[in-house]
Amino acid sequence: MTTAPQTPRLPGASGGFPFLPPLPLFLLQPVLKRIVTKIAADNPDMFDRLGHHRHAYFLIDPVDMPFMLYLRPDPEALDFKALNRRRVLPPHCARISGKFLDLLTLMDTEQDGDALFFSRDLIVTGDTEAVVCLRNALDDVEEPIAESVADMFGAPGRGALNMLRRAAENAQKRKGSHS
Amino acid sequence: MIKPELICPAGTPAALRSAVDAGADAVYCGYQNATNARNFVGLNFTPEEMEKSIKYAHDGGTKVLITLNTFPPAGNVQLWKDAADLSAKLGADACIVADIAVAAYIQKTNPQMRIHLSVQAAASSPEAIRYYVQEFGVKRIVLPRIMTVSEIRGLVEEIPCEVETFIFGNHGLMVEGRCSLTNYVTGQSTNMDGACSPASCVKYERAEDGSMSTILGDYMIDRFKPDETAGYPTICKGRYKCDARDDGYYAFEEPISLNASTMLPDLINAGVHAFKIEGRQRSRAYVKKVVAAFREAVDSIMAGQEPKLADLVALTEGQKHTEGALKTKKWR
Numbered sequence: 001m002t003t004a005p006q007t008p009r010l011p012g013a014s015g016g017f018p019f020l021p022p023l024p025l026f027l028l029q030p031v032l033k034r035i036v037t038k039i040a041a042d043n044p045d046m047f048d049r050l051g052h053h054r055h056a057y058f059l060i061d062p063v064d065m066p067f068m069l070y071l072r073p074d075p076e077a078l079d080f081k082a083l084n085r086r087r088v089l090p091p092h093c094a095r096i097s098g099k100f101l102d103l104l105t106l107m108d109t110e111q112d113g114d115a116l117f118f119s120r121d122l123i124v125t126g127d128t129e130a131v132v133c134l135r136n137a138l139d140d141v142e143e144p145i146a147e148s149v150a151d152m153f154g155a156p157g158r159g160a161l162n163m164l165r166r167a168a169e170n171a172q173k174r175k176g177s178h179s
Numbered sequence: 180m181i182k183p184e185l186i187c188p189a190g191t192p193a194a195l196r197s198a199v200d201a202g203a204d205a206v207y208c209g210y211q212n213a214t215n216a217r218n219f220v221g222l223n224f225t226p227e228e229m230e231k232s233i234k235y236a237h238d239g240g241t242k243v244l245i246t247l248n249t250f251p252p253a254g255n256v257q258l259w260k261d262a263a264d265l266s267a268k269l270g271a272d273a274c275i276v277a278d279i280a281v282a283a284y285i286q287k288t289n290p291q292m293r294i295h296l297s298v299q300a301a302a303s304s305p306e307a308i309r310y311y312v313q314e315f316g317v318k319r320i321v322l323p324r325i326m327t328v329s330e331i332r333g334l335v336e337e338i339p340c341e342v343e344t345f346i347f348g349n350h351g352l353m354v355e356g357r358c359s360l361t362n363y364v365t366g367q368s369t370n371m372d373g374a375c376s377p378a379s380c381v382k383y384e385r386a387e388d389g390s391m392s393t394i395l396g397d398y399m400i401d402r403f404k405p406d407e408t409a410g411y412p413t414i415c416k417g418r419y420k421c422d423a424r425d426d427g428y429y430a431f432e433e434p435i436s437l438n439a440s441t442m443l444p445d446l447i448n449a450g451v452h453a454f455k456i457e458g459r460q461r462s463r464a465y466v467k468k469v470v471a472a473f474r475e476a477v478d479s480i481m482a483g484q485e486p487k488l489a490d491l492v493a494l495t496e497g498q499k500h501t502e503g504a505l506k507t508k509k510w511r
Binding site: 133 | 377
């Protein structure tokens, strides 16, 4: 476990996400809890791919958002909450950093994690094996996680996902035209 | 003209379903043990998952080829025998094998099972291939990535079995003992444990200036500048200091992927029976995109049309690609 407070900054990462107003984190916590509980209930087999890493804490760092996510994918003790990035970070086995839209497209099974790693848009530090297990577990979930989350919130959720998908697609096109 | 089968990778049941849905003629995949040369954590199939996946594939008209493509340590073949028996019981369409003991066992106990010779066996001469066909009933040979199209054409005319060539993915040339390098550094063998650069031995370290170091075991094998694309943490693609160059140097291979999309018509004309896409360790997003792109390309060529080749460079290692030895022996 590492408590390294180092904050990787991706090339080109900006300070804030343009579509959302600042959100008090306490409002996010019950939503995140509901999301992770639903995903776990719908996909009990996914934890097998995590092996002993299911007990580990992962730090998921959308570098262009004001918060980070803290995940323990343990079916016996699920934990998923938002953290203020200016606070001292709690212990974690690994940290996965990338822009919010890139992380979203990973969860939407539209983006390949290795490709984001090759382009340096995804940064992994800490226990690489734990991250690989988490990636494989999430990738084998039947319905894309982004879609499951959107469905939980009905039409507004699906509308928001579609908007984010379009934003991700446009960002991808912009990146392609600059490369 | 033979229409080549599209042989597609799957590291998870979800990836297998993506490959089937995207138009794979066959999917290759393996179990969660040392019989499988992609024996990575969190990846691969349990027997139950394999059974369900074979049914899904067969329902979609897709074959399933099971990778038993590692070499059993002397006197310890039981794991491979059990995997072969299981594959036959589950109705797999072929086993991809590297070791003659495994091939001999399948031929003797499950003679109805097709045997494909893995690239790991590195058979590329007519004499070697004929030996495998005559002695073990091998039906297809997966060629090492060291041959030109012209050499493949000549080989096809001389051998009594089908030929499969890689067309996309990792450009790892399994020659000259390079796979032993990972054993030296990590204590685990690609050829016998199925794990090249196991993730437990890999660390990425990021410096204040944004550069990133790749550490394998106790060794730093590459350091990428902040704006430089990265590659896999494999020792055969490490960048080393040596007397021949002033700076770090990719002494064995560069972080680059094979992409033979422009060579497909030539390979079809050469009589290749199957095209293989590498990437069982990749996500289902990769599988979906790459399989769909090559499905469209192969179908267009067979229909006499100019193939539309999707831009797959974003999915390639280091975001660089090459036709490799298919085009020229001087691919570097």
